[in-house]
Amino acid sequence: MNRCTALILTTLLSPLAVPAHAAPVTVPHDRGTLTLPAPARRVVALEYSFVDTLLALGVRPVGAALGTQGGDRGAPPYLRGRVVGVVTTGSRAQPSLEGVAALRPDLILADTLVHRDVAPALGRLAPTAVFPSRRADLEQLNEQTLLIGRLVGREAAARQLLADQKSLITKARAFARKGAPAFVAGVVTPTSFTAHTAGSFAGSFLEAVGRRNQLPVRDGQTQYELSLEGLVALQPQTLVLFTAPDETPVTASWAKNPLWQKLPAVKRGRVYTFNRDDWTRGRGPTALKLMLAQTIESRFLQDAAPGSAFKYGP
The missing domain is CATH 3.40.50.1980 (Nitrogenase molybdenum iron protein domain)
Incomplete structure (x- = not known):
C-alpha cells in the first residue's frame, strides 16, 4: 500500500471523517x-x-x-x-x-x-x-x-x-443498602455551601445509584446556597460534600461551631467528601465512571463509615 492510499484510508476510517453523501x-x-x-x-x-x-x-x-x-x-x-x-x-x-x-x-x-x-x-x-x-x-x-x-x-x-x-448503574445499585437514610449533598467552596437537589446532576446521580436525596428542587432552583443554620434545620443523617483539594472549604470553620457537632450525620460518622473536579464540573460519561467507582469505594452506597480517602476531616 502506497503512502497516498494509506492517507486516504486513514481519513475515511477516522471517526471525524464525514462521507460526501452524509x-x-x-x-x-x-x-x-x-x-x-x-x-x-x-x-x-x-x-x-x-x-x-x-x-x-x-x-x-x-x-x-x-x-x-x-x-x-x-x-x-x-x-x-x-x-x-x-x-x-x-x-x-x-x-x-x-x-x-x-x-x-x-x-x-x-x-x-x-x-x-x-x-x-x-x-x-x-x-x-x-x-x-x-x-x-x-x-x-x-x-x-x-x-x-x-x-x-x-x-x-x-x-x-x-x-x-445503564449497566454500570444497575451493578452499583446492588451495593446500596435498602432503607438507608436520605442524604444532603452540596458543593463547598471557601465561602459557600451550595446544596445539590434531586434536580441537579450529582444529586440525581446519587439517587440513580440507590440513595435518596433529601432535597427536592426549590422554587425552580436545582442548586441553592445553605447557611450552617439552614443545614442544621435539615438535620441530615448523611452528608455529602464536594470539595476541591486546593481549597479550604467553609465547613472547616463551621466544624468549630457546636451546631456542626450536633448534626446527625456528624454524630453517625456519615460525612463523605468527594473531589468536585470529578463530581460537579465534568458531568460527562467519563466523569460518571469515576463517580460510580467512588460511590462504592467510599462506602456511601453501603451507608457505612467512609474510608480514609473519603472521610471528611476539617
Missing part, C-alpha cells in the same frame, strides 16, 4: 431546532460536560473553554491530559468570540444558563446548539450525549455509551 442532521435544543447539512467535524465546546462527551465519543474538539478567566478553574484534572493541544477559547464564563471565530467551527456547543447573553453572537459565528449543562440532571445530560452524538455523526457510539452506563 445526510443532514437535525436536533432540538434550548433555542429551537438546529439543522446541519452534515455531521460536524470542527466543534468548539464551551462547557466541560461537552468536552467530556465529545472525547468519550472519540471526537476531539478544535477548541474549548479551558481558560481561567472570571475565576474559573480550567479543565478538570481528569480531562487535562486529553485536551493537550486543544485551542483555548477563553473560559466558560468569558468565551472569546474572536477565538471561536478563528477556529472556523461548523458547530458550537453552549450552555443555556452561562451563555444566554452571548448565544445570539455565537449563532452568528457558526451553528450553535444550546443545552442546559450547568443546571441539568442526569437524565437531561444523557439526552445531550445522544443529541451531541447525532450532531457529530456518532449516534451509535452515544447509544453504546448510555447502554454501558
Whole structure:
C-alpha cells in the first residue's frame, strides 16, 4: 500500500471523517431546532460536560473553554491530559468570540444558563446548539450525549455509551443498602455551601445509584446556597460534600461551631467528601465512571463509615 492510499484510508476510517453523501442532521435544543447539512467535524465546546462527551465519543474538539478567566478553574484534572493541544477559547464564563471565530467551527456547543447573553453572537459565528449543562440532571445530560452524538455523526457510539452506563448503574445499585437514610449533598467552596437537589446532576446521580436525596428542587432552583443554620434545620443523617483539594472549604470553620457537632450525620460518622473536579464540573460519561467507582469505594452506597480517602476531616 502506497503512502497516498494509506492517507486516504486513514481519513475515511477516522471517526471525524464525514462521507460526501452524509445526510443532514437535525436536533432540538434550548433555542429551537438546529439543522446541519452534515455531521460536524470542527466543534468548539464551551462547557466541560461537552468536552467530556465529545472525547468519550472519540471526537476531539478544535477548541474549548479551558481558560481561567472570571475565576474559573480550567479543565478538570481528569480531562487535562486529553485536551493537550486543544485551542483555548477563553473560559466558560468569558468565551472569546474572536477565538471561536478563528477556529472556523461548523458547530458550537453552549450552555443555556452561562451563555444566554452571548448565544445570539455565537449563532452568528457558526451553528450553535444550546443545552442546559450547568443546571441539568442526569437524565437531561444523557439526552445531550445522544443529541451531541447525532450532531457529530456518532449516534451509535452515544447509544453504546448510555447502554454501558445503564449497566454500570444497575451493578452499583446492588451495593446500596435498602432503607438507608436520605442524604444532603452540596458543593463547598471557601465561602459557600451550595446544596445539590434531586434536580441537579450529582444529586440525581446519587439517587440513580440507590440513595435518596433529601432535597427536592426549590422554587425552580436545582442548586441553592445553605447557611450552617439552614443545614442544621435539615438535620441530615448523611452528608455529602464536594470539595476541591486546593481549597479550604467553609465547613472547616463551621466544624468549630457546636451546631456542626450536633448534626446527625456528624454524630453517625456519615460525612463523605468527594473531589468536585470529578463530581460537579465534568458531568460527562467519563466523569460518571469515576463517580460510580467512588460511590462504592467510599462506602456511601453501603451507608457505612467512609474510608480514609473519603472521610471528611476539617
